[in-house]
Amino acid sequence: MTEQQRETPAHRYDAQLADTIETTWQARWKDAGTYHTPNPAGSLTEGPADGPTDLATRPKLFIMDMFPYPSGTGLHVGHPLGFISTDVYARFKRMTGHNVLHTMGFDAFGLPAEEHARSTGVHPRENTEANIANMSRQLARLGLGHDDRRAIATTDVAYYRWTQWIFNQIFNAWFDPETQKARPISELEAEFSDGSRPTPGGRPWAELSISEQRAVLHEYRLAYVSEAPVNWCPGLGTVLANEEVTAEGRSDRGNYPVFRRPLKQWMMRITAYADRLLDDLDLLDWTDSIKTMQRNWIGRSEGAHIDFRVPTASDETGEVATIQVFTTRPDTLFGATYMVLAPEHELVDHLIADAWPDGTKDAWTGGAPSPADAVAAYRHATSQKSDLDRQENKTKTGVFTGAYAINPVNDTSIPVFIADYVLMGYGTGAIMAVPGQDERDWEFAEAFDLDIIRTVQPPADWDENAAFIGEGPAINSGFLDGMAIADAKSAMIDHLTEIGAGEGTVTTKLRDWLFARQRYWGEPIPIVFDDDGNPISIPDDQLPVNLPELIDWAPRQLDEDSQPEPPLGRADEWKTIEFDFGDGTTTYARDLNVMPQWAGSCWYYLRYIDPESDDVVADPTSEKYWMGGDDADAGGVDLYVGGVEHAVLHLLYARFWHKVLFDLGHVTTKEPFKRLINQGYIQAYAFKDERGIYVEAAEVEESGDGYRFEGAPVSREYGKMGKSLKNAVTPDDMYEQYGADTLRLYEMFMGPIDQDRPWETKSVVGSMRLLQRIWRNLVDEDTGELTIDASPASDDLRRSLHKTIDAVRTDMDALSFNTAIARITELNNELTKLDRPTPEEVADPLVRMIAPLVPHVAEELWNRMGNETSVVYAEFPTADPSMLVDDEIEIPVQIKGKVRSRITVPADADDATLEAAALADPRIQELIDGAEIRKVIVVPGRLVNIIA
């Protein structure tokens, strides 16, 4: 025996042994299909070869992680935190009799692969697949119990075929305001056709040409084409995403100028679903903060549309122009002293007066000789401002249009301005300004010397130079005077409705979803255009529309006057295609846009359910089973874990698609994700030297007076883990030093799932030690023999065991893995102190309890203990209730709320017994010393408090 061997016992649980155990079991699980989850019908009805055969008849549980983007840099230890949590929970639920669906996919379309292709010439697909392979390897080594048959990538042609199919569903649907539901567009067409719904122009449907019919239907579709501005960068010959444009309006890459250009773009009518997206939040088991974020994003506000006539101007049809405003405060209409339109408002051109009217104040003209000049100059100035400028510089600016509008409630003539504090994208892009009750209007009125009329009585001590937003009686408001705000609002709305000058309405901040991207690496939009530019969807049976294999990445130097062109426009042969849509074979132009990255992640949960079906997006029986379609509540994925950065967009878009599919009968639940948890982030310390350069965090040493790197002092920061801060720790490092089970255990022990936490490699050893101690309590380190025997445990130990089981079950259910681990540690510490072999009646449940957390070492111990089937499907231990109560308990005795002594009493002692025992305690008697006892508070089982 060599020196080395004598020093380390041959059967110690260390990194080498962990590695052997982990890779061995991973291979065996893979062979047996241990994590194969059976569907109740259709495809994938096969379960595990080494598990129970009745899984598909058990209660279901659908657990999901927000799937990752397969980045080229691979994982660091922060990434899998959520994945481990869901895996532990899934494993726990498998052991409590559930059929658990848990798998993993990749959100693999997106800019980085395209950028990588651009710089290296490697096709995005090749690069993406290599990254997926690497990341899959890193994740597999963690021992995640995923059903790998269900793994998908959004870039798989077989997957994006169905993404395109869903696009077609949405395109071929309209939102019926009567039923508040999406319906097939064919039903709308039928109504037009049989005359039950009048056509927009009044002509009979049959008299419209096919092109005209398409144009009419297009106005109703849930996916529609509209002009929207894009960031066109001629220097790169491409359109850029907002995040690729610098604050100076230049391209992030290359620093070329970027121009805002209108382009025909796909939009999705998510605004139609605003109310349902808002209301159904109540059905969801999500945190209040996420619900609030979604509510704020949707931004529903109730108010009124009010029409102001502008007698001096006419609109496009020659009628007297009418400015419609949206206001949440119709009760303040008597205080409207001017109006403001967004500079881009289409009515502005019709309003501009030929010359400044009498009474125009100097401040209103912007120094221009005529309204037209003033408006032109102001619009130009506004267009030069970046969004950031507009956000940061909130000084009110604007110019008078020379026009006056009539306040419909009192016929007062009020000036009409344009100003950039009114946004085109919200409400009607025009406001009535009521400086008395609005801070922004007050500021503008002060700057432009406009009248201010208060219409709500402020309290006596109110600053007379400030707008008053609060509650109070109406004043200066004719028939509203004296009313509270709510009453005044409804009285005004009634009045406006009666005189035909307005009506109550609702507006949302939510805009329709801009769905087109002018990129290459995304799902092609399955649309062609006829000669009149009407979009037609490619029939479902001809999907998928494959991405063309073009890759001409060389930037094209184009001039400033060039038109925006998506990359697919370069695929000359692909650009056009022949079709026969019933009016003869014709050549059609394909849509050249691709979908945004959100698209693939909007519905992947459905494909997890049934990744193989060719004829249906997901088998209906399986869909209903996994999504819980019979529930009266929202239904959906039972647990969805992911980062809070997707609180709004991803979750809102996915909910929207799901609701459309629900309306059209393709899914059976109202909501996609019943329960949502946002896991916290693992952050890490980073260190900078005196030059301010980051140094390798792993090599920094702590000394008494601070931190040192190669002897020189460094300063410590705290932030995201990553390459740039030189503080990344990879799972591979941890596998090598400790093994996957230790990494899993440490990440789960660090703190509650939803909290950010600092990574500390030096603390990982604590989790390793727990596993070593458990191992040592069950296996002899020198011989490898089990150190378990069949003789019964002591009563105390048995009680500890059952209390542990009880607590661990509760904690696991609540995803409180950190406290579950603490309880297991306590039990194991008791075993360590035992001067006898571990009783089997404790060893068996202990191994079961650790199995969800550290599946490999648990499986190894389970196997060594003589079990022939996998611990993965073993039953989780259940506590014996009679073992949870002690015969005797120690409770504190307080005098005036301070603990002065402790007494040991029978657990079921009543109040009188407790009081007597407390007063009889020698220490208490000594302290009371004959003083008068005024009151004794007894909380059975908890404490006695004596007020003396």
Next chain:
RNA sequence: GCCCGGGUGGCGGAAUUGGCAGACGCAGGGGAUUCAAAAUCCCCCGACCUUCGGGUCGUGUGGGUUCAAGUCCCACCCCGGGCACCA
């Protein structure tokens, strides 16, 4: 500015309905074992005072309710996140 979270030992964090603050772990200290060290096992570990029995203070700050407050109420400070001229 508005809306959400959150402030507990040197560190990560525990603490049912208001009922023994600091479970569990890391770091630190002491002991056993060892020729020695590592590993392992045992003990201590909020601060201050102490006659070593114990006492006083202590959960961001200041008030309050209560027999009893980390927990409830009021005011404030700090940190993190979201939104931001949304009429």
